[in-house]
Amino acid sequence: MYIPFINKISFKFFIAITCCVMSIGSILGQTTSSNFGQNRVQFHDFEWSFYETEHFDVYYYIGGQDLGKFVIFDAEQEYKDVMQLLDLRLRSKISILVYTDITDVNMTNIGIRQDIKNVGGTIPILDNKMLLYFDGNHNHLREQIREGLARIYTEQMAQGVSAQQVLQRSVVPDLPQWYTKGLVQYISKGWTPEDDDKLRMGVKSKRFKKFKRLSAEDASFIGKAFWNYVVSVYGKDAMANLLYITRINPKNLDNAFMYALNNGINESLNKSMKFYTKRFENIELNSTPILKSKLLPIPTKEKTDYYSLTINDKGNKIAYASNFLGRQKLYIFDLSTQKKKVILRNGFKTNTLLTDHSYPLLAWEPGGKKLSVMFENRDNIKLMQYDVDKNKKSIKYIAVSLIYKIIFSWI
Numbered sequence: 001m002y003i004p005f006i007n008k009i010s011f012k013f014f015i016a017i018t019c020c021v022m023s024i025g026s027i028l029g030q031t032t033s034s035n036f037g038q039n040r041v042q043f044h045d046f047e048w049s050f051y052e053t054e055h056f057d058v059y060y061y062i063g064g065q066d067l068g069k070f071v072i073f074d075a076e077q078e079y080k081d082v083m084q085l086l087d088l089r090l091r092s093k094i095s096i097l098v099y100t101d102i103t104d105v106n107m108t109n110i111g112i113r114q115d116i117k118n119v120g121g122t123i124p125i126l127d128n129k130m131l132l133y134f135d136g137n138h139n140h141l142r143e144q145i146r147e148g149l150a151r152i153y154t155e156q157m158a159q160g161v162s163a164q165q166v167l168q169r170s171v172v173p174d175l176p177q178w179y180t181k182g183l184v185q186y187i188s189k190g191w192t193p194e195d196d197d198k199l200r201m202g203v204k205s206k207r208f209k210k211f212k213r214l215s216a217e218d219a220s221f222i223g224k225a226f227w228n229y230v231v232s233v234y235g236k237d238a239m240a241n242l243l244y245i246t247r248i249n250p251k252n253l254d255n256a257f258m259y260a261l262n263n264g265i266n267e268s269l270n271k272s273m274k275f276y277t278k279r280f281e282n283i284e285l286n287s288t289p290i291l292k293s294k295l296l297p298i299p300t301k302e303k304t305d306y307y308s309l310t311i312n313d314k315g316n317k318i319a320y321a322s323n324f325l326g327r328q329k330l331y332i333f334d335l336s337t338q339k340k341k342v343i344l345r346n347g348f349k350t351n352t353l354l355t356d357h358s359y360p361l362l363a364w365e366p367g368g369k370k371l372s373v374m375f376e377n378r379d380n381i382k383l384m385q386y387d388v389d390k391n392k393k394s395i396k397y398i399a400v401s402l403i404y405k406i407i408f409s410w411i
Helices: 065-086 138-159 163-167 177-189 193-205 216-233 236-248 253-261 265-285
Strands: 002-006 012-017 030-032 048-052 056-061 094-099 129-133 305-311 317-324 327-334 339-346 361-364 370-377 380-387 392-398 403-409
Touching: 048 065, 056 065, 065 094, 065 138, 065 177, 065 236, 094 138, 129 138, 138 177, 138 236, 177 216, 193 216, 193 265, 216 236, 216 265, 236 253, 253 265, 305 361, 317 361, 327 370, 339 370, 339 380, 361 403, 370 403
Parallel strands: 056 094, 094 129
Antiparallel strands: 002 012, 012 403, 030 048, 048 056, 305 317, 317 327, 327 339, 361 370, 370 380, 380 392
8 A cells, every 4th residue: 555645846755554454353363351451651452352272372453463363373383393493392371462563562561560580582571471563574573483482481491390490499590691592592583694794793803702791782692602503513402402401400501511512611602602713714714804984984872773774866865763772863964074963853761661673764755855754653653754955854644553664756
């Protein structure tokens, strides 16, 4: 579906829109009127229905029936794959709540009054409940399912596999965060080219040299690299063996490493880094470094995400967004003057809610003098048009549920 916008220079602006508006089938699903809380700001009510499978109860609401159908079929397949990889079956059914966007999942009060201990990842997990959200990419939704399964598994592994182990959990030391969080990250997404590049740059700069001094984020990443090393060098069976020994005796992790990898924890970590260092040395010998003169001179800050970079057709201005703990800023950087300007601020800083990187969506008008921006504010989609030369902007409300892409098109 396209919404036309007629501007002053005789072409139309098209917004590629996918809207989740559909009825809930009374035969396929069952309805529940559960109220999930009153404490967080909620912009609309949720009337939940659910599907039931062998291992899951999948809940969805109006507008999310197709997502519910996708999840019930995909979750069973992901369950089979992940449990086969981990060589385990979870103790009870898992409840999955499917939200049509990240704003809706941030409205939930599930677990708001409980101390939820998450061992890694980005989606909310409470006991055997996982909360998923759709950002327009079904692969991302699939990754969330795998992440949720891995995190529920790591919690079960840390608690022990028998009733006696669960009762003795208070005297069992916590498993290292790099071990559990790294496992979750590896299970959910595998090892990607982006991971390989990040590790290569870190090894080159000696960022990861002193393991005990790493930040929690870097330690988790090294944990992910370790699990990739185990599978690459020793195979999936060794990974399953290591996890099995950890489950039956979480008090002595070093013994589990000795049994599965023939080396203790420290030696195994050192060998994994030597494995990558040697591989990266071979890559460096056969690659051409990027000259600093070819890099964009855009200043950045630590712990801030930068995305949606879009250059105009004249090649003299770049629009991009930043996100620091949920606080979004939209910039225009002038390549001729080497100066940046903030044209939009949106959202607020938070340590408790998920941050949304699916907005803003940016598109330069042909000619490069005007920028159109789609962003979300308080569960409403808004269109901002910014005139670079006049330094003026206009904002209007767009009556749609979700937008995944915006483009300009001539007619």
